[in-house]
Amino acid sequence: MSSEATKASPRRRTELAAFLRSRRARITPEDVGMPPGPRRRTPGLRREEVAQLAGVGVTWYTWLEQGRPINASAQVLNAVARTLRLDGAEREHLYRLAEIPAAAAVGEAHCLPEDVQGILDALSPLPAAVGNGRSDVLMWNAAYAALFPRLVAAPPAERNSMWMVFTLPPCCNPVENLEAAAPAHVAVFRHRYSKHLGEPGWKEFVRRLQAASPEFARLWAAHDVALAGPAPKDFRHPAVGVIRTRTVNMDITASPDLRLIIYTPSDEESRERVAWLLAHPEAAAPDHEH
Numbered sequence: 001m002s003s004e005a006t007k008a009s010p011r012r013r014t015e016l017a018a019f020l021r022s023r024r025a026r027i028t029p030e031d032v033g034m035p036p037g038p039r040r041r042t043p044g045l046r047r048e049e050v051a052q053l054a055g056v057g058v059t060w061y062t063w064l065e066q067g068r069p070i071n072a073s074a075q076v077l078n079a080v081a082r083t084l085r086l087d088g089a090e091r092e093h094l095y096r097l098a099e100i101p102a103a104a105a106v107g108e109a110h111c112l113p114e115d116v117q118g119i120l121d122a123l124s125p126l127p128a129a130v131g132n133g134r135s136d137v138l139m140w141n142a143a144y145a146a147l148f149p150r151l152v153a154a155p156p157a158e159r160n161s162m163w164m165v166f167t168l169p170p171c172c173n174p175v176e177n178l179e180a181a182a183p184a185h186v187a188v189f190r191h192r193y194s195k196h197l198g199e200p201g202w203k204e205f206v207r208r209l210q211a212a213s214p215e216f217a218r219l220w221a222a223h224d225v226a227l228a229g230p231a232p233k234d235f236r237h238p239a240v241g242v243i244r245t246r247t248v249n250m251d252i253t254a255s256p257d258l259r260l261i262i263y264t265p266s267d268e269e270s271r272e273r274v275a276w277l278l279a280h281p282e283a284a285a286p287d288h289e290h
């Protein structure tokens with residue numbers, strides 16, 4: 001199949017075979033608009049019917065379901081996933097078992113649960129946002145927008161906290177003491193990157209950021225890696241000065257690779273400054289452009 005494909009390990013192939021058989025068994029011919037035909041010895045679709053509906057070869061699909069060491073592209077597995085009516089979690093599970101590096105790029109747009117925005121709004125006055133592993137900021141509350149006005153106003157391709165940290169000039173960069181904070185930012189980002197090796201979206205983003213920021217390129221070349229965790233982070237807002245926070249990341253299990261990031265002011269002065277920014281939204285507007 002595709003040159004992007006990889007061969008799964010024996011243990012994963014065994015799991016993959018069992019998973020595909022279980023998903024096939026739960027779908028009847030009537031579910032996919034096929035005549036029921038003669039009585040079947042086992043429930044669900046036959047292998048050749050799955051292959052026909054997915055537009056793949058019968059032999060190839062049979063080998064895939066038997067756990068043989070064959071290659072499978074993300075595009076072909078996507079067709080199989082549609083045929084087997086896999087939901088988001090099942091589709092991700094399929095890709096992981098098949099060890100397809102480009103799996104996340106097939107459906108890169110995230111579907112956030114509809115109540116997430118309400119949760120973010122309820123967290124105010126704590127600044128909070130939802131981001132993915134690549135640090136794209138997908139949703140936020142008013143306190144977050146007040147603290148990071150340039151970030152939320154940026155085009156979607158640049159609405160990314162790593163992009164903000166390493167490309168905004170000193171006059172507009174909200175990160176206090178960037179020289180000391182930058183290595184940790186990159187080390188945590190590399191840990192997340194290791195889960196997405198080979199994915200086109202990630203590779204292109206890192207390439208763009210290396211080209212835009214010599215400092216990011218230097219730190220990226222060091223290959224340092226670190227786990228994300230609660231950490232003190234200080235920011236500077238031109239209207240109120242330094243705001244000291246402690247950040248916490250929480251996974252959103254309903255949407256793999258997404259996390260809720262909450263910034264809790266770590267002293268009374270910082271809490272008052274966030275409250276002032278919320279009460280004076282006009283202060284959040286950038287005072288100049290580049």
